Amino acid sequence: MTPYLLVLLALLAPARAGTVDAVDNAFRPATATVAVGDTVTWRNIGKSPHEVSGGAFASGNLDPGRSYTWTATRAGTFAYVCRYHESIGMKGTLVVRAASSTAHPRTGGDDVALGLLLLGAAAVAGAALRYGWSAR
Numbered sequence: 001m002t003p004y005l006l007v008l009l010a011l012l013a014p015a016r017a018g019t020v021d022a023v024d025n026a027f028r029p030a031t032a033t034v035a036v037g038d039t040v041t042w043r044n045i046g047k048s049p050h051e052v053s054g055g056a057f058a059s060g061n062l063d064p065g066r067s068y069t070w071t072a073t074r075a076g077t078f079a080y081v082c083r084y085h086e087s088i089g090m091k092g093t094l095v096v097r098a099a100s101s102t103a104h105p106r107t108g109g110d111d112v113a114l115g116l117l118l119l120g121a122a123a124v125a126g127a128a129l130r131y132g133w134s135a136r
């Protein structure tokens with residue numbers, strides 16, 4: 001694989017995604033930020049059933065281990081609650097920014113790390129091509 005192909009792969013990073021964890025009894029992070037086009041997944045990692053309600057969200061019941069996925073189609077600030085635990089403060093906010101080709105806030109760093117790893121691999125491969133292989 002050429003370094004250029006690795007760089008291209010890094011630039012064409014696949015589907016962007018954010019994750020919100022539902023624990024007993026809160027959403028983490030309580031405020032998440034994604035961009036239009038991103039997919040957001042709420043995972044119930046607690047021991048109680050939870051759900052995501054309000055505005056554009058309607059997960060239905062989420063037993064422990066289940067998740068709810070939603071794709072951001074427009075920018076805005078969207079508040080939601082878990083109706084089961086709203087009275088004890090289980091609520092969250094999803095901020096959806098307009099799609100941007102530059103800075104891209106996200107809820108997790110996983111694909112940033114992958115991109116950096118690919119860029120690092122490309123740099124190493126480029127150096128190997130330039131200095132290592134030609135010295136033989």
Ligand SMILES: [Cu+2]
Nearest residue numbers: 050082084085
């Ligand atoms: Cu709940």
